[in-house]
Amino acid sequence: MTLFSYKVNEGYSACMKLFLDTANVDQVAEIAAWGTLDGVTTNPSLVAKEGKDFKDVILKMCELVSCVSAQVTATDFEGMKKQGEEYAKWHKNVVVKVPMTTEGLKAVSYFSKKGIKTNVTLVFSVSQAMLAAKAGATIISPFIGRLDDIAEDGMGLIAEIMAVWSQHNFATEVLVASTRHPRHIVDAAMLGAHIATIPYDVFKKLPNHNLTDIGLKKFQEDWEKVSKK
Secondary structure: OOOOOOOOOOOOOOOOEEEEEOOOHHHHHHHHOOOOOOEEEOOHHHHHHHOOOHHHHHHHHHOOOOOEEEEOOOOOHHHHHHHHHHHHHHOOOEEEEEEOOHHHHHHHHHHHHHOOOEEEEEEOOHHHHHHHHHHOOOEEEEEHHHHHHOOOOHHHHHHHHHHHHHHOOOOOEEEEEOOOOHHHHHHHHHOOOOEEEEEHHHHOOOOOOHHHHHHHHHHHHHHHHHHHO
16 A cells, blocks of 8 residues: 555645647657646757757647647747747647746746736746746746655655645645656655646556556457357
8 A cells, every 4th residue: 555645635636637748749749649638848858859940849739739839949038038939829738848047937927918828837846936936937837756856855845836736825826846767756746736748658557557557468368268159
């Protein structure tokens, strides 16, 4: 039996959304075909890995899902403002991804007043999460895997953030990022997180279970015996 030590939010909310963390359009098309994909998150590292035109990739993904995070590369307010406004013109499904910095907060506040949706990335503390929400972020992205990598409690951060959210009227959605395995997705759902973004290889593991494979094989074997009679 798994012992779950974090406090789970009381009550029920809409089903947690599942995003794919990738810049590969083929991967998005494959997972979207399952009928379970709600959105996509990208970042400069993922885009660089694919080596394709950024705008073209974002536009193709926007035709497959209703929410695609496109990250700015500028580090100053004016640069983020210019890039973000350009991205927002590309497609109604684009969400401008902004880093959790003071310049990023300025950009998020500006975008919020303009009706441009934002995703504040690289969140590692409750205070950062609160500031991003107060600035008007549509989504915040706490990175749990990277916290686990330095012996901190990534999922514990999600528990703290959701506890704060349960006490205050933040409209910002909490997206659990840097997930490393299927259990992260289950824990995020149990804590009431609004979204989890998942690498392709982890997403592919979600529908699978060894007992399902064994059971299906047994059903097929039994059916073949019956059909031969």
